[in-house]
Amino acid sequence: MHFLDELNEQQREAVEYIHGPLMVIAGAGSGKTKVLTARIAYLMERGVDPFHILALTFTNKAANEMKARVERMLGNTEARNLYIGTFHSVFARLLRSDAHRLGYPANFTIYDTDDSKSVLKKIIAELKLDEKHYRPNIVFQRISNAKNSLIGWQEYQQYHELLQEDNRAGRPMIAKIYEYYARRCFQNGAMDFDDLLYQMYVLLTQFPDVLHKYQHKFQYILIDEYQDTNPAQYAIIKLLGAVHENICVVGDDAQSIYSFRGATIRNILQFEKDYEDVKVVKLEQNYRSTRNILAVANEVIAYNKQQLPKKLWTQNDEGEKIKLVSLLSEYDEARFVVDAIAEQKYRNHYNNKDFAILYRTNSQSRSFEEHLRRMNIPYTIYGGISFYQRKEIKDFLAYLRVVVNPLDEESLFRIINFPQRGIGEVTQAKIRVLASEHKISVWDVMQRAQDFGFRQNIAETLDAFVTMIKNLQLMLETENAYTVALQAGKASGLVKELYNDKSVEGIARYENVQELLNAIQEFTETPDEEGELTDKSLGAYLQQISLLTDADKDTAESDTVKLMTIHAAKGLEFPCVFVVGLEEGLFPSAMSINTREELEEERRLFYVAITRAKERLWLTYAANRYRYGNQMQNDPSRFISELPPEYIDTPVDQVQLIRRVSQNMFAQQTMPFESSKNTSYRQVQSTPTSTVHVPSPDFKPDDFRLMKVGMKVEHQKFGYGQIVSIDGNATNPIATIRFELSGEKKIMLSYARLRIVSSDAEAS
DNA sequence: TCGGAAATGTTTTTT
DNA sequence: ACATTTCCGA
Numbered sequence: 001m002h003f004l005d006e007l008n009e010q011q012r013e014a015v016e017y018i019h020g021p022l023m024v025i026a027g028a029g030s031g032k033t034k035v036l037t038a039r040i041a042y043l044m045e046r047g048v049d050p051f052h053i054l055a056l057t058f059t060n061k062a063a064n065e066m067k068a069r070v071e072r073m074l075g076n077t078e079a080r081n082l083y084i085g086t087f088h089s090v091f092a093r094l095l096r097s098d099a100h101r102l103g104y105p106a107n108f109t110i111y112d113t114d115d116s117k118s119v120l121k122k123i124i125a126e127l128k129l130d131e132k133h134y135r136p137n138i139v140f141q142r143i144s145n146a147k148n149s150l151i152g153w154q155e156y157q158q159y160h161e162l163l164q165e166d167n168r169a170g171r172p173m174i175a176k177i178y179e180y181y182a183r184r185c186f187q188n189g190a191m192d193f194d195d196l197l198y199q200m201y202v203l204l205t206q207f208p209d210v211l212h213k214y215q216h217k218f219q220y221i222l223i224d225e226y227q228d229t230n231p232a233q234y235a236i237i238k239l240l241g242a243v244h245e246n247i248c249v250v251g252d253d254a255q256s257i258y259s260f261r262g263a264t265i266r267n268i269l270q271f272e273k274d275y276e277d278v279k280v281v282k283l284e285q286n287y288r289s290t291r292n293i294l295a296v297a298n299e300v301i302a303y304n305k306q307q308l309p310k311k312l313w314t315q316n317d318e319g320e321k322i323k324l325v326s327l328l329s330e331y332d333e334a335r336f337v338v339d340a341i342a343e344q345k346y347r348n349h350y351n352n353k354d355f356a357i358l359y360r361t362n363s364q365s366r367s368f369e370e371h372l373r374r375m376n377i378p379y380t381i382y383g384g385i386s387f388y389q390r391k392e393i394k395d396f397l398a399y400l401r402v403v404v405n406p407l408d409e410e411s412l413f414r415i416i417n418f419p420q421r422g423i424g425e426v427t428q429a430k431i432r433v434l435a436s437e438h439k440i441s442v443w444d445v446m447q448r449a450q451d452f453g454f455r456q457n458i459a460e461t462l463d464a465f466v467t468m469i470k471n472l473q474l475m476l477e478t479e480n481a482y483t484v485a486l487q488a489g490k491a492s493g494l495v496k497e498l499y500n501d502k503s504v505e506g507i508a509r510y511e512n513v514q515e516l517l518n519a520i521q522e523f524t525e526t527p528d529e530e531g532e533l534t535d536k537s538l539g540a541y542l543q544q545i546s547l548l549t550d551a552d553k554d555t556a557e558s559d560t561v562k563l564m565t566i567h568a569a570k571g572l573e574f575p576c577v578f579v580v581g582l583e584e585g586l587f588p589s590a591m592s593i594n595t596r597e598e599l600e601e602e603r604r605l606f607y608v609a610i611t612r613a614k615e616r617l618w619l620t621y622a623a624n625r626y627r628y629g630n631q632m633q634n635d636p637s638r639f640i641s642e643l644p645p646e647y648i649d650t651p652v653d654q655v656q657l658i659r660r661v662s663q664n665m666f667a668q669q670t671m672p673f674e675s676s677k678n679t680s681y682r683q684v685q686s687t688p689t690s691t692v693h694v695p696s697p698d699f700k701p702d703d704f705r706l707m708k709v710g711m712k713v714e715h716q717k718f719g720y721g722q723i724v725s726i727d728g729n730a731t732n733p734i735a736t737i738r739f740e741l742s743g744e745k746k747i748m749l750s751y752a753r754l755r756i757v758s759s760d761a762e763a764s
Numbered sequence: 765t766c767g768g769a770a771a772t773g774t775t776t777t778t779t
Numbered sequence: 780a781c782a783t784t785t786c787c788g789a
Contacts, residue, residue, distance in 0.1 A: 058779085088779050113778080135773095193779055260777060363775055366780095383778085424765080547779070567777045589776050605777080628774070629780045771785070 003038050003073045007031075014248075014281040015039045018046070018220070021241075021275040023268070024250040027312040028297070028611035029288025029573065032250055036224060037066050039248065040082065041073040043220055050081040054218040054240070058225040060086055060552045062571065083218065087233055088193060089547045091200040094214070095191070096543065101207055102199055107539035109190040109401050109408040110546035114389060116140055116181075116192045119410055123180045129173055138171070143178050147194035148230040148262030150201055153179040187441070189407040194262075197232040204239050215243040225571075226251030226271070230262035238274070245275060253308050254301050257567060257605045259597070269308065286312045286611075288573050290319025292647045293617050297610045299644045304600045323618040324640065324648050326655040330581075333622040334367035336652060337578050338375050340618065341561060344576060352378055356562045356574040358609050360587040364580065365563050372561060382564035388545060392498060392509040393516055397542065399488045403472045404539045406443040413442075419497040422461050427454070468492065481538040482521040489513065519545075566609045577613035579606075582621040583634035606639050619643075623655045702756045707735060712757040715739070720757065 004012060011031055014024045015038045026032035036055070044050055057063045063085045070079040083090060092110065099106050111119070117136045120143075124134045146156050156162055157175045166174045185192060191199055204211045221241050223229065226249035229237075241247040249271060256265040272278045286294055294314050301307070327333045337357060344350050357368050362384045372379045387393060395418060398411035406412065417423045434452055435442045445452060449462040468491050475484050489495035498510040523541050562574070581587055588602035610617065621636050636657055650657065707713070711723050721739035738744045 086779065137774095196779085258778075261779070361776055363780095549779070565777060586776095591776060602776095626780070766789090767787105769785100769787085771783100773783080774781085 003041055007034070007038060008285060010281055010283050010285075011035050011038070014250075014283070015042050017279050017281070018043060019246060021245055021271075021278045022248045023226075023271045023278055023280045024248065024283065025280065025308055025310060026250050026252055026283045027286060027310060028252065028255065028608070029286040030283035030312070031285075031287055032224075032252075032283065033062070033066065033069075035283065036222060036250060037069040037073065039222065040066070040070050040079070044070070044074060044078060048220060050078050051083075052217060052219040053082050053084075053222070054090070054220070055082060055084040055222040056087050056090060056224065056237075057084065058086065058228065058571070060089060060548065062224065063089075086547065087229075087236075088196045089544070091196045091236075092543050092547060095196065095200060095203065096540075098203055098207075098210055101210070102203060103186065104191065104199075105189045105405060105407070107189070107404045108543075109188065109405050109411065110196070110543055111185065111190050111192040111410065112389075112546060113140070113193065114394075115190075115410050119184055119188075120177065120181055123177055123184065127173065127177065127180070129177075133170060134173065134177070139174055139177055142166070142171075142174050143181060144194050145262055146178065147198040148232050150198065150232050150235060152198070152202075153182045184409075187407065188409050189405050190410065194232075197230070197236065201232055201236050201239075204236065211239060214240055219244045220246045221248070223247070223249045224251075227253050227256035227265055227268045228258040228261075228263040229267050230264060231267075232262075234264075234267050247275075253306075254304075254310075254604055255570065255608050255611075257570065257601060257608060259601055265306070269306070282310055284310055284312050286314040287316070288614050289314065289611060290316050290615060292319045292321055293610065293613050296322050296617075296643060296647050297607055300603065300610065300639065300642055301607045303642050304603055305596070306600060320616050321649040322643070322647055323616075324643065324650050324657065325618060325620045325652045326636070326650075326657040327620060327622050327652070328624060328654045330364075330367050330622045330625045332654065333580060333620050334371040337368060337580060337618070337620065338371040338377065340578070341377060341576075342375060344616070350576060351559050352561045353557070353559045354575040355578070356564070356569065356572070356576070356612065357578045357580060358564065358566050358569050358612065359579075359581050360566060360589060360605075361581075362565055364586075368563055368580075377561055378559065379561040379563055380558065382562065382568045386549065387512070387515075388548065390509075390512055392512055396485075396489065396494060396513055396516060397545075399492050399494065400485060400538060400542060403469055403476065403484065403488060404542060406469060406473075407441055409442050415492070415494075416465065419493045421465065421493075423458070423465070427458055427462075430454070476538060480524045480536060481541050482517070482524040484538055485517060485520045489517065566605050569612050570608055573612055573614055575614045576616045576618075577609070578618045578620060579609045580620045580622075581625075582619055582637040582640055583625065584637055585632075585634055586625070587637055588639070603639065621655070621657065702754060704754070706756065707754065713737065714755040714757050 004015065007015060008031075011034065014022065014035050018039075024032070024035060026035065040053060040055060043053060055063070055066065057066065067079050067082060067084055070082070071077060085093070095102075095104075095108070096106055099108055117140050120136045120139050121131070124131055124136065124139065146152075146162070151159060151162070153175070156178050163172070163175060166172055185195065204214070218240055221237065223237060228251070237247065249268070251268050253265055253268050256263065256268070259265070272280065289297070291314055294312055294316075298312060325336060327336055341352075341355050344355075345352070357365075359365065365381050365384065369379065369381065388397070395415060398414040401408050401411040402415065413428060416428060431442055431445050434445045438445070446462050446466050449459045449466070454462065472484055472488050472491065475487060479487075495510075495513060498506065498513055501507070501509065520541060523544075524536055562572075566579075587606070588599060592598035592602050619640070621640065622634070624631055624633055626632070636655075640657065707723060707726065709723050709726055712720065713723060714720050715737070719739055721737040724736040724738050724744065726735045736744055
């Protein structure tokens, strides 16, 4: 079957409209990737050379997937010639070939956020500024935002509004820090993440021949996740597409969740005004979720004012109701979620990989991790500290970085005395002073240590270090990346140092470095595919891995429960999804409730979370949670009160989130953690099975471990009943109870609050 | 100059 | 609660 025949009317329209600007508004689960890949395949089928197609995606993984899918559609390997990748990785590649125009070495180092902050910290200290006022985080944020808005340090110093903001915040020196930072990065031959965009823009605007080259190279441009682009990306796209104007942007304003990174939803809201005759196609049919899930998502997002009008619909089944669960603590929350996973696996034959636990912040993963491990359920955590942020990996990479680019002082000072070789703080400081006095690089000072009057033994040590690096640099010319890396580990003594540490962590560190070496070997030894000419140098490797993220790790197929932030879950889907931690201050985050814009972004985040689910969705809330080491009480998230009750079930409600009228007073007296403020929840319609039962006044639940088959019990909602059977495991017994009023129900004993009425058990 | 203890900051999300 | 930084004594 031809790929065009698999598309619905709107999808097909988006694929076949290939001349002129096109905006595709692609609702969640509406087949966005399908459209993008089909469009590329269609272009190529119509004779467009893949060398002229540029496709920018949000993650490397998305790019690779897309490439593979196009290959499959066309049945040939032409797709390898596409220019496809993230903004950052594509621009890094382009910058590499023209870096010298901007005065950077082709092997420029890419600083990640940690590197950047480390440089900033040093500058703040050198300027004798107080780190309390000039917190590296804040300063970095400020500079990052400026760059993402294409404001260089010179412009920053002229920009009254920004200067005033800094003044008012008591940080008048940020403009100066920015200047120092930019100069330092340049001297170090390094670009940070934001530079990859900013310098690309500078390159295109200052060198018309370069602009011309790429404008004619990239005749067709496709942009994925357009709602999450920032002004720098916007400007670059505008420049690159100016000649052919064959720009296709795909996105969903309702899923714009990266404004903290400088993304602006304006790009997508205003695309229609950017060009004459913009074609707009809306994909509104959802193929992913059940009707219930989609209904909830639609209702939630409707609370936002700022959005492009659209309404998602689906032909899928109605599905289960959404489960809303309140628990007393994060411990209970984790236990509930993990038990529910076990139960679903058992009852509905799901695999581990069918489940995702989504949270607002990485720190929430811990309690789930503990419970999953206890229950022997394999899991994968995305995010947090990535492999490449581990200290031992950064140390090793620092050696390689210095070999490739000895101007990179950040890396140089990281390793100069690690493992210890007697170049202490004092010597390091002296080197720095000499370098700035003579206006030469630190590396130059070290190379000529003998000339600068160091003590003899120190000069010798410096010499030995320099010789080691130089030998590695020589190897670079004849040997492949892996051989150089292996030798670097040996010559530096780093591998030996790690090997000698026999503590548990030490062994793990050693293994991590081995894993890194394996990865480098794999990189060097992967043969070039036909027609492909990849750069196998160490420099190319380092630039590539700087831009890798956890999301790119291909663990999706392994049969594990996935844990990740909602941000990391963007673009993914799972049969069963748990959205946890729905509490005021956490989700929405306390940092994001000060303006309508911030709050609406949090709501979009909630929308993204909901729409990840295909079949079943749980939303959980914990009344108590540890934060900064002490326990905090939280109100239920305001988003809970925005849920449409007709699609919601509350199988477990330790906090009585939803109070039924008849139980109102009862709930008040027995629920110590009840929040008296939160009465805004719309009342649930009573369902046929929940005939109201008024619990006896002295109702006090008994320990579930006492429950036996045959017992008569009382349930707060369902009234009196008899336990028919108990199955499940010991930690999570599931009882079938025949209630007088509402018939047989399966109930998880550890959560149900049951009172034993009479224990004439074992009768059956 | 080093190692261990005390103090301090951190948690919003990521290329 | 945890990690990182700073402080302090030998």
